Amino acid sequence: MTDRRAKITRLLESSRQVIDxxxxxxxxxxxxxxxxxxxxxxxxxxxxxxPRDACFTALxxxxxxxxxxxxxxxWLETKPEDFQKDRLLFSNYSTNGRIxxxxxxxxxxxxxxxxxxxxxxxxxxxxxxxxxxxxxxxxCDGLTAAWNKTYFLPNTVDLWEDGFxxxxxxxxxxxxxxxxxxxxxxFLANELxxxxxxxxxxxxxxKEVDEAYDEQRGYFLRNHGKIDDANIDASVLxxxxxxxxVEPNDERMLSTIQTIERTLVVDGGVHRYxxxxxxxxxxxxxxxxxxxxxxxWLAIVLNRxxxxxxxxAYFNWVIDxxxxxxxxxLFSDFRIGISPLVWSHAMFVLAANELDIPLTS
Numbered sequence: 001m002t003d004r005r006a007k008i009t010r011l012l013e014s015s016r017q018v019i020d021x022x023x024x025x026x027x028x029x030x031x032x033x034x035x036x037x038x039x040x041x042x043x044x045x046x047x048x049x050x051p052r053d054a055c056f057t058a059l060x061x062x063x064x065x066x067x068x069x070x071x072x073x074x075w076l077e078t079k080p081e082d083f084q085k086d087r088l089l090f091s092n093y094s095t096n097g098r099i100x101x102x103x104x105x106x107x108x109x110x111x112x113x114x115x116x117x118x119x120x121x122x123x124x125x126x127x128x129x130x131x132x133x134x135x136x137x138x139x140c141d142g143l144t145a146a147w148n149k150t151y152f153l154p155n156t157v158d159l160w161e162d163g164f165x166x167x168x169x170x171x172x173x174x175x176x177x178x179x180x181x182x183x184x185x186x187f188l189a190n191e192l193x194x195x196x197x198x199x200x201x202x203x204x205x206x207k208e209v210d211e212a213y214d215e216q217r218g219y220f221l222r223n224h225g226k227i228d229d230a231n232i233d234a235s236v237l238x239x240x241x242x243x244x245x246v247e248p249n250d251e252r253m254l255s256t257i258q259t260i261e262r263t264l265v266v267d268g269g270v271h272r273y274x275x276x277x278x279x280x281x282x283x284x285x286x287x288x289x290x291x292x293x294x295x296x297w298l299a300i301v302l303n304r305x306x307x308x309x310x311x312x313a314y315f316n317w318v319i320d321x322x323x324x325x326x327x328x329x330l331f332s333d334f335r336i337g338i339s340p341l342v343w344s345h346a347m348f349v350l351a352a353n354e355l356d357i358p359l360t361s
Contacts, residue, residue: 007319008352012064012359014324015345019061022342023068027075028095029054031342038325042336044280048092048100051076051110052159053343055117060346062121063353065360069121070131076114077135087142088154089114091161105157105166108146109178111139115185116242119192126192133193140189143182144201150174150208151225158222159235160272165223173225176212177235179205184243209245219256220246222273232263233273234294240301248305257301268317269330270294280328280337289329289337292318292344296351303354315351 021033031053032046033039054072061068076083079097083089089110091102118136122129129136146152151174155166158175167173183205190199212224222233236256240248247253264271269290272278276288295314303311321330326348327339353359 004316004319007323008357010324011319011322011326011345011348012352014340015060015326015349016064016066018325018340018342018345019057019064019068019349020066022057023061023066023071024095026079026095027071028079028093029057029068029072029342030095031092032338032340033342038340040336040339043339044337046338046341048094049075050092050343051080051089052107052113053346055113056350057342057346059117059120060349063349063359069117073114073118073121073132073135077132077138084138087138087145089139089142091157102161102163105161105163106146106152106154107157107159107161107178108143108152109159109175109181111143112178112181112183112185112243115139115189116181119185119188120242122192124188124191129192136189136192140186140195140198143186144197147182147201147204149204160278162278165229167223167225171225171227173223173227173229174208174212175223175235176209176220177222177233177238180209180239180243180245183209184245206245209239213252213256217259219259220252231274232259234260234264234270234291234297235272236260237294237297237301241297241304248301253301254305257298257305260298266290267332268295268314270298270314279331279335286335289331289335291329292322292326293328293341293347296344296347299351300354308355312355315355318348 021036022030028049030047031050034045034047058069058072080093081097081099091105091107092100094100118132146154151172157166158178183202186198186202212221214221220236221228223229239246240253278288295318299311299315325340326344328341329337
């Protein structure tokens with residue numbers, strides 16, 4: 001126990017360093033700063049801005065006493081290529097705002113996550129949030145324009161950004177995590193500044209989230225439409241937290257968690273989804289590892305569902321297997337993948353805060 005406490009303290013120190021190093025002078029927050037001496041040559045380069053990851057990182061930074069959110073939101077308002085024209089955010093961006101390595105893949109959850117993060121940062125205070133009003137308007141107007149009552153008109157990609165698993169207007173399907181993020185973001189924006197269309201669109205998306213629960217199978221589908229994707233996916237944890245579309249102790253959420261544990265947890269580590277082979281190595285995909293982000297995510301949801309003991313077990317599983325830096329994935333062999341991944345450190349901080357672990361000595 002003493003050793004684990006020491007490791008948590010060490011990880012909090014390194015998280016502060018990794019997160020601070022990810023915060024660039026122009027306001028961008030990168031997913032991994034490969035310029036730093038602690039970043040190994042064997043690890044893939046993730047020195048790009050994913051708005052979703054950056055939002056979690058910005059909020060974790062604030063909890064560590066590192067001011068990051070305001071400068072990042074200002075970067076987001078002005079820098080991303082074609083954002084002012086298209087009112088859509090794509091997968092990732094170079095630090096100067098050019099569309100990044102993933103190209104123009106539309107990931108709507110990133111827009112919903114930004115809206116959620118602004119509301120979190122401003123504590124729901126419309127006066128404080130007013131400095132970001134232009135950004136909020138653009139995000140909400142872009143989402144409502146792309147939405148067609150029950151699905152997005154443009155093809156969308158989920159947070160795992162597997163381009164071959166795009167939604168289609170022909171199938172009228174949605175990634176459940178994505179529309180949960182967008183629905184909550186629009187609801188929160190409407191709380192700040194009431195807007196009939198934002199609220200209506202949020203309600204339409206909320207209905208699609210509810211319909212993604214499969215009563216017969218007993219879990220939320222990762223993708224629902226005219227054709228369903230029944231492969232189990234840990235991303236639906238986002239319905240419980242941070243987007244609070246379903247109470248963590250709701251029977252549907254508890255049943256979904258049990259299904260995730262049965263199917264995606266291997267020796268205590270949470271994997272992304274069934275048949276996931278992505279390992280970030282860049283040569284062949286020999287099989288995905290466990291994601292610390294998801295262990296911490298599950299810990300937060302379980303704690304809010306009232307299962308503190310199991311929440312701590314998932315949290316500690318990661319702590320017991322790392323030293324100073326948190327990777328994207330933990331493997332049982334020699335693979336490195338991305339290390340350190342800033343999002344992993346951010347989720348560690350947010351989970352530690354959830355479990356009432358002091359973030360400063």
